[in-house]
Amino acid sequence: MPDPIVVAEGLHKAFGGTRALRGLDLSVPRGTVCGLLGPNGAGKTTAVRILATLSDPDAGRAAVAGYDVVRDARKVRERIGLAGQYAAVDEKLTGRANLRMFGRLHHLPRREARTRADELLDRFGLADAADRRVAGYSGGMRRRLDLITCLLRRPKVLFLDEPTTGLDPRGRAEIWGAVRALVGDGTTVLLTTQYLDEADQLADDIAVIDRGRVIARGTPDELKAAIGDRLDVVLEDPSGLRPAAVVLHGLAGTDPAMTGRDRLSVPLPGGHRLADIVRELDRAGVAAADIRLRRPTLDEVFLRLTAQKESA
Amino acid sequence: MTTATARNVPAAGRALLGDGRDLLSDGLTLIGREIGRLWAEPGQIIAALAFPVVMVVLFGYVFGSAIAVPGGGDYREYLMPGLFAMVVFTSAQGVMTRMAADASRGVMDRFRSMPMARLAVPFGQTGADALVGLPLLAVMVGTGLLVGWRPHRGVALTAAAFLLIVLVRYALSWLGAYLGLVVRDEQLAGQLVPLFLPVTMLSNAFVPTGGMPAWLRLVCDWNPVSAITAAARVLFGNPGVRTAHPAWPLEHPVITVLLWSAGLLIVFAPLAVRAQNRWGK
Ligand SMILES: Nc1ncnc2c1ncn2[C@@H]1O[C@H](COP(=O)(O)OP(=O)(O)O)[C@@H](O)[C@H]1O
Ligand SMILES: [Mg+2]
Secondary structure (H helix, E strand, O other): OOOEEEEEEEEEEEEOOEEEEEEEEEEEEOOOEEEEEOOOOOOHHHHHHHHOOOOOOOEEEEEEOOEEOOOOHHHHHOOEEEEOOOOOOOOOOEHHHHHHHHHHHOOOOHHHHHHHHHHHHHHOOOOOOOOOEHHHOOHHHHHHHHHHHOOOOOOOEEEEEOOOOOOOHHHHHHHHHHHHHHHHOOOEEEEEEOOHHHHHHHOOEEEEEEOOEEEEEEOHHHHHHHHOEEEEEEEOOHHHHHHHHHHHHHHHOOOOEEEEOOEEEEEEOOOOOHHHHHHHHHHOOOOEEEEEEEOOOHHHHHHHHHHHHHHO | OOOOOOOOHHHHHHHHHOOHHHHHHHHHHHHHHHHHHHHHOHHHHHHHHHHHHHHHHHHHHHHOOOOOOOOOOOHHHHHHHHHHHHHHHHOHHHHHHHHHHHHHOOHHHHHHOOOOOOOHHHHHHHHHHHHHHHHHHHHHHHHHHHOOOOOOOHHHHHHHHHHHHHHHHHHHHHHHHHHHHHHOOHHHHHHHHHHHHHHHHOOOOOOOOOOOOHHHHHHHHHOHHHHHHHHHHHHHOOOOOOOOOOOHHHHOHHHHHHHHHHHHHHHHHHHHHHHHHHOOO
């Protein structure tokens, strides 16, 4: 991969008997957004904490911006920003006071800490709320402020651990907007998420992680194509089952499953368009009450990927 | 493959201290943060200032009417050193709660992901506590003077008494910092808070220990709160210094308080720093 700015090789980490990471490999090219996608307990937070120097791996190595996260932790810290699973800002202070404090702790000169705080508050739509105490902020505003505190020193790499978990759709959209703006600046972003659509929206590249290991990698389109969609057909009349099954077999290459007395379901490789499917059924004289082409849910992605992994 | 145990020691030292300038400026920034938090909550300042006043009035007049000071003397003269000791001792809970809050809200992680001196965090908290303790002490002294308490042994010994009080408060705040980092949980820390006050009661601060059963008197005599109280009584020249069964700590209260302070700092400052550095590793 050209010029990776985050590299992890064979990371292992155990907490007591729990093996949180079991040989995690990762490599993120400079200037891209990498989505670490995995269910609860997959090891996402553990991986991010190691990369952000908060935790040491039991084995393996990792480097960020060319510096080893264990040996050159301070060099790494000068080049990263970390927004954890919870908004880590001081609730009792105003948004502006928070940013000034963190700016000073990032060793920006006092003037620069001020101007940078004002600039970021403006840019991320918090200027009006800047002099209110954070305790009165909405969840989305808090997470945005949390995100901004990571940007004071213009990090090379930004780690976002489940940046939208617990937010309403509006808060989520706000965070997505902020992340897109950062990518425009050329910041490399590594974000973890449990949601396929979030990875889909934001990431150039997704690493699917399960039980402490990366089990699949690719662009969102590649992953979806590999997993495929699911086609559900509800017939007007059960008598259409047989011709419908023939059409679906032709499309999918496998026999459809009967999911009711008048309905069929089949996994479909990516690349099919709903309009084509409708036309095919029509040509075979099948009257369909409902045809649905579903993106795979995260559960299905996981079931499929882990099943492939285990049978391989 | 490089393993995690191959830690570069000088680099670790630098992370702890930054360079000296980082430690100082980061520590000051964090002290500023605590002051800013206080400003944001004037109600809390008022409550903090009112607490010693309420205590002086409550204990001074409620208990004062029922308790005879051994060797004679005014109860409020006897009480004030005990209240100084109580406020000093309970102040450790503030540092504990704030450290635990930072730890449980991810603020500690954010600090640790930044290129700041890690030692600055406990230094900032304990330093801020010492600063905030000064006006509180002044209010208590004022209230004490109003209800008739006086230091009797001259400027030098009075100053020595206050220095001792400030020192032991600072030493105790490191215990608080360590406890907060160990507890890590804001709610649990909150539940520990009510345990501090009873500890101050198990002492000679409010009532003479002479009438207690022997086992209880032993506990009270060796409670550092008793030593702080006794030292203040000696240095201020307040009544209650002589007891029927003097234990070693109360025979030598000033030395005992100095030893306690040194011991607390020697034990808990490194422990707090270690806990902060290894937090969640
Ligand atoms: N500090 C810890 N102590 C004990 N177990 C932990 C700790 N951190 C994580 N784990 C365990 O490690 C596994 C991975 O956790 P985590 O990295 O938080 O997963 P994710 O962020 O993907 O939900 C889980 O089984 C979790 O319970
Ligand atoms: Mg997590």
